[in-house]
Amino acid sequence: MASQPGIAVGARIRALRTERGLSLSALAAEAGIGKGSLSELETGRRNPTLDTLYALAGPLGVPLASLVDFRDGSVVADEGFRTVLLHTERTEETTSEVWLLQVGAGVTRSSPAHTRGVVEQLVVLAGSCRVTYAEESVDVPTGGHTAWPADVPHRYTATGDTDLRAINVIVTPT
Incomplete structure (x- = not known):
């Protein structure tokens, strides 16, 4: 049930x-x-599952937050990965989602391409990670930040022995 x-x-x-x-x-x-x-x-x-939500968000042309009806505090989790919607800001031009990511050490989270023009940013609060997209791979230490076009398949890997805690901001053009 x-x-x-x-x-x-x-x-x-x-x-x-x-x-x-x-x-x-x-x-x-x-x-x-x-x-x-x-x-x-x-x-x-x-x-x-998170995989299913991401798979559906792309063809529906909506940000992930819209599938949880933009409810702050919504939790989406899979094995070794948990994300909490902290805030959504919608304007005529964009929808910005702020998520708290929690990724177990050594866990990789893959994401299909989001809709055209989507950009993601990641600020690492604890642990470290590798973000891979297109032909690029970026290592992000505690306190580090990176941004990338998320309209291509991408993935996060929590590197090292510490679970990753990060803020993920996803900006989707409307």
Whole structure:
């Protein structure tokens, strides 16, 4: 049985899919997930993973925060990875999301390409990480910062023996 947040996220995915005139089959194919899995998500019978949310956000053309209905405090987690939405700021030009990332030492978190023009920034609070995107790889120590175009596949790897704690800012053009 899905949790209440899972039910709310499923309803939001269904509403966005319907607004865009996409069939269940078309969205599932574009996101690279099973039609049955998408149906279970939409009806609240399955809780979404972070991988699934990222896979759906791109084809729906929305920031990740919109799938959790821009609720501050929303938590999305997978094994070794947890992120909390701290704040969302929306203007006519952009949607900016501020997330607290917690990544276990040695864990890699991969993300598919976001919609066109999305930029991410990372400020490392504790631990260190390697951010890889396109043909680039950047090591970011505690207190360090980096930014990159997130409309290409990218990944974070918590390097060293300490869990990574970082602030991730995602800016999506509207």
